[in-house]
Amino acid sequence: MYSINKLKKDETYSIIHYTGFICILLGLLMLVPVSVALIYGEYHYIMPFVYSAVISIVFGFILYKFFKNTQEISLKSAMIFATIIWLVASAIAALPFYFSGDLSYLNSYFEAISGLTTTGFSMYNNLDAVSYTMNFWRGFMQWFGGIGIIVMALTILSSPSINVMRMYSAEGREERLVPSIRHTTRIIVYIYMGYTVFSIILFLLAGMSLFDAIFYAFSALSTGGFATHNASLGFYHSIWIEIAAMIVMVIGATNFAIHYAVLKGKWREYFKDIETKVAYSLMIIGTILVAVFLYNGTYYGHDFLLSLRYSLFQVVSALTTTGLQTASGSEISYQWEGMGIFVLTIVMMVGAGACSTGGGIKWLRIGILIKGMWWQIKSLLLPKNAVISHKIHHVDELKLDNEVLRLTGLFVFSYLLIYMVSVIIILFYYQNVPQVMFEVASAMSNVGLGSGLMTASSPAVTKVVFMADFWIGRLEIWPILLLTVILIQNAVRK
Amino acid sequence: MYSINKLKKDETYSIIHYTGFICILLGLLMLVPVSVALIYGEYHYIMPFVYSAVISIVFGFILYKFFKNTQEISLKSAMIFATIIWLVASAIAALPFYFSGDLSYLNSYFEAISGLTTTGFSMYNNLDAVSYTMNFWRGFMQWFGGIGIIVMALTILSSPSINVMRMYSAEGREERLVPSIRHTTRIIVYIYMGYTVFSIILFLLAGMSLFDAIFYAFSALSTGGFATHNASLGFYHSIWIEIAAMIVMVIGATNFAIHYAVLKGKWREYFKDIETKVAYSLMIIGTILVAVFLYNGTYYGHDFLLSLRYSLFQVVSALTTTGLQTASGSEISYQWEGMGIFVLTIVMMVGAGACSTGGGIKWLRIGILIKGMWWQIKSLLLPKNAVISHKIHHVDELKLDNEVLRLTGLFVFSYLLIYMVSVIIILFYYQNVPQVMFEVASAMSNVGLGSGLMTASSPAVTKVVFMADFWIGRLEIWPILLLTVILIQNAVRK
Ligand SMILES: [K+]
Ligand SMILES: [K+]
Numbered sequence: 003m004y005s006i007n008k009l010k011k012d013e014t015y016s017i018i019h020y021t022g023f024i025c026i027l028l029g030l031l032m033l034v035p036v037s038v039a040l041i042y043g044e045y046h047y048i049m050p051f052v053y054s055a056v057i058s059i060v061f062g063f064i065l066y067k068f069f070k071n072t073q074e075i076s077l078k079s080a081m082i083f084a085t086i087i088w089l090v091a092s093a094i095a096a097l098p099f100y101f102s103g104d105l106s107y108l109n110s111y112f113e114a115i116s117g118l119t120t121t122g123f124s125m126y127n128n129l130d131a132v133s134y135t136m137n138f139w140r141g142f143m144q145w146f147g148g149i150g151i152i153v154m155a156l157t158i159l160s161s162p163s164i165n166v167m168r169m170y171s172a173e174g175r176e177e178r179l180v181p182s183i184r185h186t187t188r189i190i191v192y193i194y195m196g197y198t199v200f201s202i203i204l205f206l207l208a209g210m211s212l213f214d215a216i217f218y219a220f221s222a223l224s225t226g227g228f229a230t231h232n233a234s235l236g237f238y239h240s241i242w243i244e245i246a247a248m249i250v251m252v253i254g255a256t257n258f259a260i261h262y263a264v265l266k267g268k269w270r271e272y273f274k275d276i277e278t279k280v281a282y283s284l285m286i287i288g289t290i291l292v293a294v295f296l297y298n299g300t301y302y303g304h305d306f307l308l309s310l311r312y313s314l315f316q317v318v319s320a321l322t323t324t325g326l327q328t329a330s331g332s333e334i335s336y337q338w339e340g341m342g343i344f345v346l347t348i349v350m351m352v353g354a355g356a357c358s359t360g361g362g363i364k365w366l367r368i369g370i371l372i373k374g375m376w377w378q379i380k381s382l383l384l385p386k387n388a389v390i391s392h393k394i395h396h397v398d399e400l401k402l403d404n405e406v407l408r409l410t411g412l413f414v415f416s417y418l419l420i421y422m423v424s425v426i427i428i429l430f431y432y433q434n435v436p437q438v439m440f441e442v443a444s445a446m447s448n449v450g451l452g453s454g455l456m457t458a459s460s461p462a463v464t465k466v467v468f469m470a471d472f473w474i475g476r477l478e479i480w481p482i483l484l485l486t487v488i489l490i491q492n493a494v495r496k
Numbered sequence: 497m498y499s500i501n502k503l504k505k506d507e508t509y510s511i512i513h514y515t516g517f518i519c520i521l522l523g524l525l526m527l528v529p530v531s532v533a534l535i536y537g538e539y540h541y542i543m544p545f546v547y548s549a550v551i552s553i554v555f556g557f558i559l560y561k562f563f564k565n566t567q568e569i570s571l572k573s574a575m576i577f578a579t580i581i582w583l584v585a586s587a588i589a590a591l592p593f594y595f596s597g598d599l600s601y602l603n604s605y606f607e608a609i610s611g612l613t614t615t616g617f618s619m620y621n622n623l624d625a626v627s628y629t630m631n632f633w634r635g636f637m638q639w640f641g642g643i644g645i646i647v648m649a650l651t652i653l654s655s656p657s658i659n660v661m662r663m664y665s666a667e668g669r670e671e672r673l674v675p676s677i678r679h680t681t682r683i684i685v686y687i688y689m690g691y692t693v694f695s696i697i698l699f700l701l702a703g704m705s706l707f708d709a710i711f712y713a714f715s716a717l718s719t720g721g722f723a724t725h726n727a728s729l730g731f732y733h734s735i736w737i738e739i740a741a742m743i744v745m746v747i748g749a750t751n752f753a754i755h756y757a758v759l760k761g762k763w764r765e766y767f768k769d770i771e772t773k774v775a776y777s778l779m780i781i782g783t784i785l786v787a788v789f790l791y792n793g794t795y796y797g798h799d800f801l802l803s804l805r806y807s808l809f810q811v812v813s814a815l816t817t818t819g820l821q822t823a824s825g826s827e828i829s830y831q832w833e834g835m836g837i838f839v840l841t842i843v844m845m846v847g848a849g850a851c852s853t854g855g856g857i858k859w860l861r862i863g864i865l866i867k868g869m870w871w872q873i874k875s876l877l878l879p880k881n882a883v884i885s886h887k888i889h890h891v892d893e894l895k896l897d898n899e900v901l902r903l904t905g906l907f908v909f910s911y912l913l914i915y916m917v918s919v920i921i922i923l924f925y926y927q928n929v930p931q932v933m934f935e936v937a938s939a940m941s942n943v944g945l946g947s948g949l950m951t952a953s954s955p956a957v958t959k960v961v962f963m964a965d966f967w968i969g970r971l972e973i974w975p976i977l978l979l980t981v982i983l984i985q986n987a988v989r990k
Contacts, residue, residue, distance in 0.1 A: 435930040483873050
């Protein structure tokens with residue numbers, strides 16, 4: 003009846019043009035670690051970054067210059083751009099890892115996409131031996147990846163589950179998309195910078211060195227979760243550092259539209275928001291369940307406070323999809339097996355706040371579905387002519403229609419379908435079901451909590467599945483399905 | 497704004513009246529095993545059934561006589577009736593197990609509700625030692641439980657996910673509900689009886705004794721899955737019996753509205769139906785995945801045909817939610833750990849056909865959601881003014897609106913929520929995550945495939961959770977949530 007829209011030549015050129023722009027930006031950002039190499043005297047790390055920067059800038063410049071954007075980019079093109087850009091940016095951000103000789107190109111790509119999507123799985127065998135320069139690059143990547151995620155969520159994906167909604171209504175205002183992205187980006191960068199400074203100060207006060215404070219501010223605020231030690235944050239054995247990290251992680255996982263409202267003085271918005279309610283309910287229930295479980299085990303010496311401390315940190319890390327951990331991978335896969343690993347898996351799947359740096363299904367969607375269940379029961383009980391108002395409070399007072407509920411339900415179903423397929427593929431290589439379910443949830447929700455399964459020595463296929471999951475989870479599924487169909491469609495026509 | 501509808505006194509009386517009717521019916525059915533006891537000379541099993549029958553009939557008669565149905569029952573009342581009747585009927589059907597001294601009352605209740613909901617978990621420690629009379633009662637319970645399920649699904653719950661839909665439109669035709677139930681029941685009983693005779697003949701041809709052929713016809717057609725041996729159907733080591741069982745299980749798990757169409761000569765309906773496509777896709781994919789997994793293991797001696805045979809039978813049993821097994825519980829929990837147990841768990845959750853004797857999320861709902869995903873991608877690709885027809889073929893050519901997609905999404909979410917809570921409770925008692933996930937899925941989807949976790953010696957709390965899951969799964973969630981809210985509401989008002 004209707005033929006599927008192909009991308010017009012103009013649109014394709016615009017997409018390439020903006021891709022070039024991002025490559026140039028990335029190239030410039032690569033010059034920052036050079037100063038770190040100079041400060042710490044790691045001179046042999048200078049050239050890898052210089053080479054990478056030159057390649058990125060030249061490559062980006064060619065795309066930028068020779069593929070002019072002849073028209074304002076449409077929202078559909080913007081979605082396709084967002085889908086491709088993570089792959090391209092990762093390919094480029096991977097270069098310093100590869101040129102320095104630290105990692106193979108596959109592993110470099112893994113490290114880069116894990117960083118940019120703020121997932122946090124690492125391909126370094128021994129994190130304690132990584133240079134300052136490369137660590138800075140790892141943290142820095144997550145930091146600016148985080149900005150990219152928020153901007154993308156607020157403009158292109160819009161609020162999840164309300165996203166496609168907005169897209170429809172946005173078709174008419176195509177001309178305003180780029181200025182809107184520029185405007186949003188400016189505000190987000192200001193807020194994000196402010197929180198970064200705040201986080202660095204917090205980590206310094208908690209007793210970290212300046213380098214570590216900067217690194218973990220990057221890592222925690224972006225809910226990235228890269229660490230500079232094999233033991234992750236457990237290395238410090240410091241309750242203050244753990245508290246600081248939890249505060250920063252919660253900031254990073256909170257909707258930046260709410261941050262904006264709160265910073266504008268409307269602090270009540272935070273407490274009224276449906277996301278806040280979902281998040282704290284889950285945090286409390288999850289923490290108690292895991293704490294009781296750990297207390298009943300022997301590993302934490304039947305010490306309830308210690309069990310609570312480990313439980314709370316890991317649950318907050320999972321719920322904010324950060325992935326910093328105080329319990330080691332082998333602790334999680336052996337001592338936490340049972341309630342511990344199951345609850346963490348669920349909490350990771352639920353994920354963080356919408357329009358934050360976090361991943362997962364999102365607190366908003368879970369809130370909408372729980373409300374939807376309640377509305378459904380009410381509609382069964384009330385007389386037929388009763389009108390049930392489908393209202394939630396999220397940044398604003400929102401009225402939801404069946405369309406939003408349909409999309410939210412479909413999103414969760416799609417998420418679970420892709421999750422299931424990923425688990426099945428990984429099960430060809432690893433047999434420990436709870437561990438596989440845990441790590442795939444960790445990958446798809448961009449968490450990065452590890453139990454020791456995904457390492458540099460894992461089979462290439464499993465790495466590719468994980469990378470695909472980082473990407474799919476980060477893009478919130480639909481744009482990827484969209485791109486897939488377009489590619490197949492175009493291939494068929496040729 | 498609107499107050500929640502309380503049940504009127506008239507409606508309550510009608511519910512009690514029909515409950516009495518079912519009790520009388522159940523009492524009469526209890527007299528059938530008496531003839532079995534006479535045939536096999538198990539005379540000490542006669543009185544338990546006579547006592548139980550007398551109690552049921554007298555109790556039922558009191559309810560039936562003193563609580564007159566003064567008005568036609570409304571659909572909401574019918575839903576509440578359906579919700580309560582499984583609990584009451586199980587309490588009564590449990591009596592012979594208790595009076596015979598075979599089981600404690602809790603275990604008798606478990607056996608009865610497991611039978612009537614056609615789940616198939618058993619509280620007998622040693623099935624090989626169970627008397628003919630009690631075995632007959634176990635099989636017979638599943639057989640007429642199966643009829644009850646189909647009738648309920650076709651009239652009160654209607655086609656899943658379209659159920660609540662119909663309920664709305666049904667408000668206006670309250671007066672026709674009881675005649676409609678009578679009419680449907682008559683047709684179902686004829687078809688079901690026919691298939692029962694066919695199944696008995698099939699099992700006899702496959703080499704079973706008459707008693708076993710009758711028992712397994714009851715057990716397989718009702719997708720109940722009770723067995724007369726600890727090794728379930730594995731006892732026979734017969735490929736013919738396995739093939740016969742698979743055919744009967746698939747019949748039982750197929751929508752009886754489709755059966756009706758096929759028997760009326762419209763056999764093409766079977767192949768056109770969305771459920772058929774979902775079911776066979778899943779059967780093929782699931783069987784291959786598990787077969788490859790078993791083949792790679794050592795237990796089936798790297799024999800691909802043997803692996804395929806075990807895989808196919810267990811997958812069909814899971815997909816039809818029957819629960820007969822040729823692999824033992826310990827085989828499943830040890831040899832199948834990994835891909836095997838994971839795939840079976842997923843297949844069990846998906847469950848059987850709508851309006852069949854099977855349980856689970858249902859093939860129809862999965863089909864609707866997969867179609868929903870496809871429609872969503874299409875709507876992103878097509879121009880804004882394009883109209884996408886949301887059509888599926890299920891018994892008839894159906895056009896789905898957002899309402900159906902919303903309800904289907906919410907159903908899956910509710911199913912998973914209750915599943916998750918059940919798993920968490922069981923995890924307090926058992927730590928093996930895949931095994932707990934497997935058995936809870938088995939309980940909630942009324943499958944009854946066992947891995948050795950739920951036995952007569954399991955803690956009472958876990959038994960209660962399982963029974964609740966049988967009940968919730970069988971009623972397809974909404975009526976139970978409805979009843980819960982009404983009970984809370986009434987309690988608050990008093
Ligand atoms: K992360
Ligand atoms: K069953």
